[in-house]
Amino acid sequence: MADWRIRPAGAQDSDRLALVGAATFLETFAGILDGAAIVAHCGREHRPAAYEAYLGGGAVGWLGETEVATGPVGYAMVAAATLPGTEPGDLELKRIYVLSRFHGSGLGRGLMDAAIDHARRAGAPRLLLGVYRGNDRALAFYARNGFVRIAERLFQVGDRHYEDFVLARPLG
Numbered sequence: 001m002a003d004w005r006i007r008p009a010g011a012q013d014s015d016r017l018a019l020v021g022a023a024t025f026l027e028t029f030a031g032i033l034d035g036a037a038i039v040a041h042c043g044r045e046h047r048p049a050a051y052e053a054y055l056g057g058g059a060v061g062w063l064g065e066t067e068v069a070t071g072p073v074g075y076a077m078v079a080a081a082t083l084p085g086t087e088p089g090d091l092e093l094k095r096i097y098v099l100s101r102f103h104g105s106g107l108g109r110g111l112m113d114a115a116i117d118h119a120r121r122a123g124a125p126r127l128l129l130g131v132y133r134g135n136d137r138a139l140a141f142y143a144r145n146g147f148v149r150i151a152e153r154l155f156q157v158g159d160r161h162y163e164d165f166v167l168a169r170p171l172g
Contacts, residue, residue, distance in 0.1 A: 004073060004107050006114060009061035014048035016063060016072040021046035024074075024097035029157075032134065037158025054079060059094065062114045064107045074098035076111035078118055081128050083166045085151035090168070091119045093129040103137075112145050120171050127171060130155060130164045142167050 009017060022042040029038055044050070054077060055061060064074035074097055081092035093115050098108045119127045130153060131138050147167035154161040 009063040011055045014051035017051040018048045020072045037160045040158035076115045090126045091124040126168045128168045133163045
């Protein structure tokens with residue numbers, strides 16, 4: 001039995017989303033990306049106000065929490081697509097993060113299912129996402145979930161740019 005649950009996330013959860021976002025970004029990229037760039041990125045992109053802006057601007061999110069004391073351990077967020085290769089009606093999985101202790105628990109799959117189900121109900125033809133080209137674990141997860149590479153982009157972390165792949169999953 002899983003020791004986590006998934007629930008819809010709202011603006012009132014911005015502090016929880018920010019905490020998980022910064023923690024998982026650091027956990028994933030420490031020792032891979034420039035440390036100062038990670039700190040700058042998390043200070044800008046993983047602060048509660050950034051999540052309030054996403055959710056206030058039409059993004060939809062889900063929060064993974066532990067069953068005991070409802071501690072935040074993962075989340076996913078879907079919004080309008082802005083990636084290279086976007087076609088009319090596409091939605092974007094802006095973020096999907098799970099603390100490493102919960103990798104393999106099914107939480108990532110549950111969050112992905114919530115995002116895909118939302119995109120289908122919204123009538124999106126595809127769900128897109130951007131992922132660091134060197135993040136092999138994430139690339140394997142996305143491939144298992146039906147995503148294929150459609151483009152590339154540069155992603156800014158702090159004052160540095162890194163190469164990402166843009167992936168898409170047809171929903172029809």
